[in-house]
Amino acid sequence: MDFEQILTETSDGVLTITLNRPERLNAWTGRMGEELRAAFDLADADDGVRAIIVTGAGRGFCAGADLESGGDTFDYSKRDTAGVAGRDGGGEFTLRVFDSKKPVIAAINGPAVGVGATMTLAMDVRMAADDARLGFVFARRGIIPEACSSWFLPRVVGISRAMEWVSTGRVFDAQEGLEAGLLRSLHPKDELLGAARALALEIAENTAPVSVALARQLMWRMLGAEHPMIAHRADSRGMIARGQSADVVEGVTSFLEKRPAHFADRVSEGLPDVMPGWRAPEFE
Secondary structure, three states: OOOOOEEEEEEOOEEEEEEOOHHHOOOEOHHHHHHHHHHHHHHHHOOOOOEEEEEEOOOOOEOOEOOOOHHHOOOHHHOOOOOOOOOOHHHHHHHHHHOOOOOEEEEEOOOEEOHHHHOOOOOOEEEEEOOOEEEOOHHHOOOOOOOOHHHHHHHHHOHHHHHHHHHHOOEEEHHHHHHHOOOOEEEOHHHHHHHHHHHHHHHHHHOOHHHHHHHHHHHHHHOOOOOHHHHHHHHHHHHHHHHOOHHHHHHHHHHHOOOOOOOOOOHHHOOOOOOOOOOOOOOO
16 A cells, blocks of 8 residues: 555664654544554565564654544544444554564654554553653543553553553653653653664564564463463473574574574564464454
8 A cells, every 4th residue: 555644664674664744743543544554564574674663753753643523533433544344443553563573662752642652552662752741641532542552551551550641641751651661761852763773673683583573472462361371381382393493503503603693584484373272352
Protein backbone atom coordinates (compact mmCIF):
# COMPACT_ATOMS: atom_id res chain seq x y z
CA MET A 1 0.00 0.00 0.00
CA ASP A 2 1.10 3.58 -0.57
CA PHE A 3 1.71 5.31 2.73
CA GLU A 4 0.14 8.72 3.25
CA GLN A 5 0.33 9.20 7.03
CA ILE A 6 3.57 7.45 7.94
CA LEU A 7 7.13 7.50 6.61
CA THR A 8 9.44 4.47 6.51
CA GLU A 9 13.21 4.30 6.14
CA THR A 10 15.52 1.31 6.51
CA SER A 11 19.23 1.75 7.19
CA ASP A 12 21.79 -0.74 8.56
CA GLY A 13 19.07 -3.20 9.48
CA VAL A 14 16.94 -0.65 11.36
CA LEU A 15 13.49 0.32 10.10
CA THR A 16 12.35 3.73 11.32
CA ILE A 17 8.60 4.34 11.10
CA THR A 18 7.62 7.98 11.53
CA LEU A 19 4.04 9.04 12.21
CA ASN A 20 3.67 11.82 9.67
CA ARG A 21 0.81 14.21 10.40
CA PRO A 22 2.87 16.92 12.12
CA GLU A 23 0.26 19.61 11.49
CA ARG A 24 -2.10 17.56 13.73
CA LEU A 25 0.58 16.44 16.22
CA ASN A 26 0.40 13.07 14.45
CA ALA A 27 -3.13 12.46 15.68
CA TRP A 28 -4.33 8.91 15.08
CA THR A 29 -6.69 8.04 12.23
CA GLY A 30 -8.03 4.78 10.87
CA ARG A 31 -5.79 5.26 7.85
CA MET A 32 -2.72 5.64 10.08
CA GLY A 33 -3.58 2.41 11.88
CA GLU A 34 -3.92 0.53 8.58
CA GLU A 35 -0.59 1.87 7.36
CA LEU A 36 1.18 0.97 10.60
CA ARG A 37 -0.10 -2.60 10.45
CA ALA A 38 0.99 -2.87 6.83
CA ALA A 39 4.46 -1.54 7.68
CA PHE A 40 4.86 -4.21 10.37
CA ASP A 41 3.74 -6.90 7.91
CA LEU A 42 6.42 -5.74 5.47
CA ALA A 43 9.04 -5.61 8.23
CA ASP A 44 8.38 -9.17 9.34
CA ALA A 45 8.75 -10.39 5.75
CA ASP A 46 12.02 -8.49 5.21
CA ASP A 47 15.13 -10.22 6.58
CA GLY A 48 16.99 -6.96 6.08
CA VAL A 49 15.02 -5.46 8.97
CA ARG A 50 16.45 -6.45 12.33
CA ALA A 51 14.82 -3.87 14.61
CA ILE A 52 12.07 -1.24 14.37
CA ILE A 53 11.89 2.30 15.76
CA VAL A 54 8.57 4.15 15.91
CA THR A 55 8.66 7.93 16.33
CA GLY A 56 6.75 11.06 15.31
CA ALA A 57 7.36 13.91 12.88
CA GLY A 58 7.57 17.44 14.19
CA ARG A 59 7.15 18.34 17.85
CA GLY A 60 4.75 15.56 18.85
CA PHE A 61 4.72 11.79 19.00
CA CYS A 62 0.95 11.30 18.80
CA ALA A 63 -1.69 13.55 20.35
CA GLY A 64 -4.26 10.76 20.50
CA ALA A 65 -7.24 10.22 18.25
CA ASP A 66 -7.96 12.93 15.72
CA LEU A 67 -10.97 14.75 17.20
CA GLU A 68 -11.90 16.55 13.99
CA SER A 69 -15.26 14.72 13.94
CA GLY A 70 -16.21 16.22 17.28
CA GLY A 71 -18.67 14.25 19.38
CA ASP A 72 -18.90 11.53 16.72
CA THR A 73 -15.17 10.74 16.96
CA PHE A 74 -15.65 7.56 18.96
CA ASP A 75 -18.98 6.47 17.43
CA TYR A 76 -17.84 3.35 15.61
CA SER A 77 -21.12 3.10 13.70
CA LYS A 78 -20.18 6.29 11.84
CA ARG A 79 -16.63 5.35 10.87
CA ASP A 80 -15.60 4.31 7.37
CA THR A 81 -11.90 3.61 8.08
CA ALA A 82 -11.94 1.97 11.50
CA GLY A 83 -10.34 -1.29 10.45
CA VAL A 84 -12.46 -4.38 11.01
CA ALA A 85 -16.04 -3.36 11.80
CA GLY A 86 -16.72 -3.29 15.53
CA ARG A 87 -13.07 -3.50 16.53
CA ASP A 88 -10.88 -0.90 18.19
CA GLY A 89 -8.24 0.21 15.69
CA GLY A 90 -5.64 0.87 18.37
CA GLY A 91 -6.08 -2.68 19.62
CA GLU A 92 -5.67 -4.07 16.13
CA PHE A 93 -2.32 -2.29 15.97
CA THR A 94 -1.03 -3.33 19.40
CA LEU A 95 -2.00 -6.93 18.66
CA ARG A 96 0.04 -6.67 15.47
CA VAL A 97 3.00 -5.31 17.44
CA PHE A 98 2.55 -8.15 19.95
CA ASP A 99 3.02 -10.63 17.08
CA SER A 100 6.05 -8.83 15.63
CA LYS A 101 9.10 -10.96 14.93
CA LYS A 102 11.34 -7.91 15.23
CA PRO A 103 12.05 -5.98 18.46
CA VAL A 104 10.33 -2.60 18.59
CA ILE A 105 11.58 0.63 20.19
CA ALA A 106 9.31 3.64 20.76
CA ALA A 107 11.15 6.97 20.48
CA ILE A 108 8.58 9.28 22.08
CA ASN A 109 9.68 12.68 20.86
CA GLY A 110 6.84 14.78 22.27
CA PRO A 111 3.26 14.64 23.55
CA ALA A 112 1.87 11.08 23.67
CA VAL A 113 -1.66 10.95 25.00
CA GLY A 114 -4.61 8.63 24.56
CA VAL A 115 -3.81 6.16 21.82
CA GLY A 116 -0.49 7.98 21.48
CA ALA A 117 0.44 6.44 24.83
CA THR A 118 -1.38 3.10 24.61
CA MET A 119 -0.01 2.29 21.16
CA THR A 120 3.51 2.11 22.66
CA LEU A 121 2.68 -0.41 25.39
CA ALA A 122 3.16 -3.45 23.14
CA MET A 123 6.56 -2.13 22.08
CA ASP A 124 9.58 -3.62 23.81
CA VAL A 125 11.41 -0.46 24.86
CA ARG A 126 10.10 3.08 25.32
CA MET A 127 12.54 5.99 25.26
CA ALA A 128 11.41 9.61 25.46
CA ALA A 129 12.47 13.19 25.06
CA ASP A 130 13.01 14.73 28.48
CA ASP A 131 10.25 17.28 27.84
CA ALA A 132 7.69 14.74 26.58
CA ARG A 133 4.33 14.47 28.32
CA LEU A 134 2.11 11.42 28.43
CA GLY A 135 -1.44 10.72 29.51
CA PHE A 136 -4.08 8.02 29.58
CA VAL A 137 -6.85 10.59 29.28
CA PHE A 138 -9.79 8.36 28.31
CA ALA A 139 -11.96 8.89 31.40
CA ARG A 140 -11.82 12.63 30.72
CA ARG A 141 -13.32 11.99 27.29
CA GLY A 142 -16.04 9.60 28.48
CA ILE A 143 -14.46 6.46 27.03
CA ILE A 144 -12.17 3.70 28.32
CA PRO A 145 -8.49 2.84 27.81
CA GLU A 146 -8.18 0.96 24.51
CA ALA A 147 -5.46 -0.68 22.41
CA CYS A 148 -5.44 -3.67 24.80
CA SER A 149 -4.00 -1.34 27.46
CA SER A 150 -5.97 -3.04 30.26
CA TRP A 151 -3.71 -6.03 29.55
CA PHE A 152 -0.46 -4.22 28.80
CA LEU A 153 -0.33 -1.25 31.18
CA PRO A 154 -0.60 -3.11 34.53
CA ARG A 155 2.06 -5.54 33.31
CA VAL A 156 4.41 -2.65 32.52
CA VAL A 157 3.93 -0.45 35.63
CA GLY A 158 1.80 -2.48 38.06
CA ILE A 159 -1.90 -2.23 38.81
CA SER A 160 -1.71 0.62 41.34
CA ARG A 161 0.14 3.07 39.07
CA ALA A 162 -1.92 1.97 36.07
CA MET A 163 -5.18 2.68 37.91
CA GLU A 164 -3.91 6.04 39.17
CA TRP A 165 -3.10 7.20 35.66
CA VAL A 166 -6.27 5.77 34.12
CA SER A 167 -8.74 6.91 36.77
CA THR A 168 -7.42 10.48 36.96
CA GLY A 169 -6.78 10.81 33.24
CA ARG A 170 -4.10 13.37 34.03
CA VAL A 171 -1.19 14.21 31.79
CA PHE A 172 2.20 13.62 33.43
CA ASP A 173 5.79 14.42 32.59
CA ALA A 174 8.41 12.05 31.24
CA GLN A 175 10.27 11.93 34.56
CA GLU A 176 7.23 10.37 36.23
CA GLY A 177 7.03 7.85 33.41
CA LEU A 178 10.70 7.00 33.90
CA GLU A 179 10.32 6.53 37.65
CA ALA A 180 7.30 4.25 37.12
CA GLY A 181 9.16 2.02 34.65
CA LEU A 182 7.02 3.04 31.69
CA LEU A 183 10.08 4.62 30.06
CA ARG A 184 13.56 3.15 29.79
CA SER A 185 15.44 6.46 29.50
CA LEU A 186 15.09 10.19 28.83
CA HIS A 187 17.12 12.19 26.34
CA PRO A 188 17.36 15.74 25.02
CA LYS A 189 14.96 15.92 22.10
CA ASP A 190 17.67 16.28 19.48
CA GLU A 191 19.50 13.22 20.84
CA LEU A 192 16.51 10.89 21.24
CA LEU A 193 16.46 9.29 17.81
CA GLY A 194 20.21 8.76 17.89
CA ALA A 195 19.93 6.99 21.25
CA ALA A 196 17.10 4.80 19.96
CA ARG A 197 19.10 4.00 16.85
CA ALA A 198 22.18 3.07 18.90
CA LEU A 199 20.10 0.53 20.82
CA ALA A 200 18.56 -0.82 17.60
CA LEU A 201 22.01 -1.18 16.03
CA GLU A 202 23.27 -3.08 19.06
CA ILE A 203 20.56 -5.63 18.31
CA ALA A 204 21.05 -5.62 14.56
CA GLU A 205 24.82 -6.00 14.62
CA ASN A 206 25.32 -8.56 17.37
CA THR A 207 22.45 -11.03 17.64
CA ALA A 208 20.89 -13.91 15.73
CA PRO A 209 17.57 -12.78 14.23
CA VAL A 210 15.76 -16.09 14.81
CA SER A 211 16.92 -16.17 18.42
CA VAL A 212 15.65 -12.62 19.00
CA ALA A 213 12.31 -13.40 17.34
CA LEU A 214 11.81 -16.51 19.47
CA ALA A 215 12.87 -14.76 22.66
CA ARG A 216 10.44 -11.91 21.96
CA GLN A 217 7.53 -14.29 21.45
CA LEU A 218 8.40 -16.25 24.58
CA MET A 219 8.73 -13.18 26.78
CA TRP A 220 5.40 -11.65 25.75
CA ARG A 221 3.42 -14.88 25.73
CA MET A 222 4.71 -15.93 29.11
CA LEU A 223 3.22 -12.83 30.71
CA GLY A 224 -0.07 -14.74 30.68
CA ALA A 225 1.24 -18.20 31.58
CA GLU A 226 -0.17 -19.76 34.73
CA HIS A 227 2.97 -21.66 35.83
CA PRO A 228 6.74 -21.53 35.13
CA MET A 229 6.51 -25.10 33.84
CA ILE A 230 4.91 -23.64 30.71
CA ALA A 231 8.06 -21.60 30.20
CA HIS A 232 10.29 -24.59 30.97
CA ARG A 233 8.61 -26.68 28.28
CA ALA A 234 8.87 -23.89 25.71
CA ASP A 235 12.47 -23.07 26.67
CA SER A 236 13.44 -26.72 26.33
CA ARG A 237 11.90 -26.99 22.87
CA GLY A 238 13.63 -23.77 21.86
CA MET A 239 17.02 -24.89 23.16
CA ILE A 240 16.73 -28.22 21.33
CA ALA A 241 15.71 -26.54 18.07
CA ARG A 242 18.31 -23.77 18.20
CA GLY A 243 21.04 -26.07 19.53
CA GLN A 244 21.00 -27.93 16.21
CA SER A 245 21.11 -24.79 14.07
CA ALA A 246 23.91 -23.29 12.04
CA ASP A 247 23.53 -20.11 14.07
CA VAL A 248 24.62 -21.70 17.32
CA VAL A 249 27.71 -23.17 15.66
CA GLU A 250 28.53 -19.72 14.33
CA GLY A 251 27.76 -18.03 17.64
CA VAL A 252 30.07 -20.28 19.63
CA THR A 253 32.81 -20.42 16.99
CA SER A 254 32.89 -16.64 16.55
CA PHE A 255 33.15 -16.21 20.31
CA LEU A 256 36.08 -18.63 20.53
CA GLU A 257 37.76 -17.02 17.53
CA LYS A 258 37.13 -13.53 18.93
CA ARG A 259 35.46 -12.21 15.78
CA PRO A 260 32.00 -10.86 14.92
CA ALA A 261 29.37 -13.48 14.24
CA HIS A 262 27.62 -13.81 10.88
CA PHE A 263 24.29 -15.51 11.49
CA ALA A 264 22.73 -17.24 8.48
CA ASP A 265 19.29 -18.33 9.72
CA ARG A 266 16.44 -16.07 8.61
CA VAL A 267 13.15 -15.24 10.27
CA SER A 268 11.32 -15.38 6.93
CA GLU A 269 12.15 -19.09 6.69
CA GLY A 270 10.00 -19.80 9.73
CA LEU A 271 10.44 -20.19 13.47
CA PRO A 272 10.46 -23.41 15.49
CA ASP A 273 7.10 -24.09 17.13
CA VAL A 274 8.20 -23.97 20.76
CA MET A 275 4.65 -23.52 22.08
CA PRO A 276 2.54 -26.10 20.20
CA GLY A 277 -1.14 -25.44 20.64
CA TRP A 278 -0.69 -21.77 21.54
CA ARG A 279 -2.88 -19.44 19.52
CA ALA A 280 -4.46 -16.08 20.00
CA PRO A 281 -8.18 -16.12 20.85
CA GLU A 282 -10.50 -15.20 18.00
CA PHE A 283 -12.40 -11.92 18.01
CA GLU A 284 -16.10 -12.56 18.43
